[in-house]
Amino acid sequence: MQTRHIIVDPVNPEEEALQEAAAVIENHGLVAFPTETVYGLGASAYVDSAVAKIFAAKNRPATTPLLVHVSDAGQVAELVTGIPEVARLLMQKFWPGPLSIILPASGRVPAVVTGGKSSVGLRMPSHPVALALIARTGPLAAPSANLSGRPSPVTAADVKADLEGRIECVLDAGPTGSGIESTVLDLSVHPFKVLRRGGTALEDIEAVLGERLDTYAAGHREALHGQVATRIIIARDEKDFKQQLDKWSGAGPVGVVYYNSDSAQGTDRNRKNYELDLTGRHGSLYTILRDAETIKLKTLLFSPFPLERDGITAAVIDRIYEAAGEHRPTG
The missing domain is CATH 3.90.870.10 (DHBP synthase)
Incomplete structure (x- = not known):
């Protein structure tokens, strides 16, 4: 066809x-x-x-x-x-x-x-x-x-x-x-x-x-985990972020996802920085996931999420946990 x-x-x-x-x-x-x-x-x-x-x-x-x-x-x-x-x-x-x-x-x-x-x-x-x-x-x-x-x-x-x-x-x-x-x-x-x-x-x-x-989850979302070739890592806090970045940077090309343009500035041969707007207004999570696959990044590391996670931000974070094969923490 x-x-x-x-x-x-x-x-x-x-x-x-x-x-x-x-x-x-x-x-x-x-x-x-x-x-x-x-x-x-x-x-x-x-x-x-x-x-x-x-x-x-x-x-x-x-x-x-x-x-x-x-x-x-x-x-x-x-x-x-x-x-x-x-x-x-x-x-x-x-x-x-x-x-x-x-x-x-x-x-x-x-x-x-x-x-x-x-x-x-x-x-x-x-x-x-x-x-x-x-x-x-x-x-x-x-x-x-x-x-x-x-x-x-x-x-x-x-x-x-x-x-x-x-x-x-x-x-x-x-x-x-x-x-x-x-x-x-x-x-x-x-x-x-x-x-x-x-x-x-x-x-x-x-x-x-x-x-x-x-x-609650009830089948109105197709699970991403296992269908995205790039390994997805979510940093719990700044200390964990630095440790994960050091760990995975030595294991092949890595992408790093930030939530503001200042942090996302700069890149090098083995690292690409992305900016993701957690409010959903600009910059799509799915664009980042597809790009990471296209350029064959081995790992995509998400920097720590902001403490404020209401509104559309909560929906975007749900998808990130899903792509990583993790359950979103509660409480």
């Missing part, structure tokens, strides 16, 4: 490009498209055979649920049994944007989308290209457009590196915004639960709900 690469304006997407991509969806094919978080891999949410192609292209287990992307409230009503007031409040506050909401699924949603569950995750992206495409195609089942377990794609080049020849089309609108996936909130249970930290801060959601939220 030849993957078509369609360049599209990120703010005012051209009609011709949208029509070409929409035709692929209508013919039950797969389209990678930009969102404000990462690139998604879309298929019509109502066509079982099309959705099944997502799992095949990504090498992803078919038992895992997929988020469905919508462009308006009318599409939401068709996908769920009802929209409770709390969901309406959250949609009004955070949509379009990086918040996915899980609600009881209607009979129209195929089991292949829900992973056999009775609920479905919904999100309205804010990226103009995504909204324009979905307005033409209807709801799209869309996980991240990468091989399962690989770093999420923040550019069309990332998508093609993983999925070239495995999907029909890539809509290339340049780099995405935050480079961190959406927050996933389950409203089908009570108390409500956060299944994944992401681009909408928990504190902001709690302010709307007026209650604290539980968080």
Whole structure:
């Protein structure tokens, strides 16, 4: 299969490009498209055979649920049994944007989308290209457009590196915004639960709900550990950072990740410094992980995290621990 690469304006997407991509969806094919978080891999949410192609292209287990992307409230009503007031409040506050909401699924949603569950995750992206495409195609089942377990794609080049020849089309609108996936909130249970930290801060959601939220892992994130060739090390404190840097610098090329531009200055033949914005506004973790692999760094050392770890910072740190194969410390 030849993957078509369609360049599209990120703010005012051209009609011709949208029509070409929409035709692929209508013919039950797969389209990678930009969102404000990462690139998604879309298929019509109502066509079982099309959705099944997502799992095949990504090498992803078919038992895992997929988020469905919508462009308006009318599409939401068709996908769920009802929209409770709390969901309406959250949609009004955070949509379009990086918040996915899980609600009881209607009979129209195929089991292949829900992973056999009775609920479905919904999100309205804010990226103009995504909204324009979905307005033409209807709801799209869309996980991240990468091989399962690989770093999420923040550019069309990332998508093609993983999925070239495995999907029909890539809509290339340049780099995405935050480079961190959406927050996933389950409203089908009570108390409500956060299944994944992401681009909408928990504190902001709690302010709307007026209650604290539980968080736990529940299969809405593909594990990175073991799928990234570079060894990931997280320094506990400054003393540990210096010891780890000395240790791994003698074991081949090493990358060092800092969280401000001053510390990240400078490099040499056996060391490359990176700057990562833990607020998710600039500089993507996934870009760093892919670059480290490309230039064949043996080790990627993360400097000690700041003490303040709320908001989007907490979501980014979750991904770093995950890439390192560690559990995030609590307390």
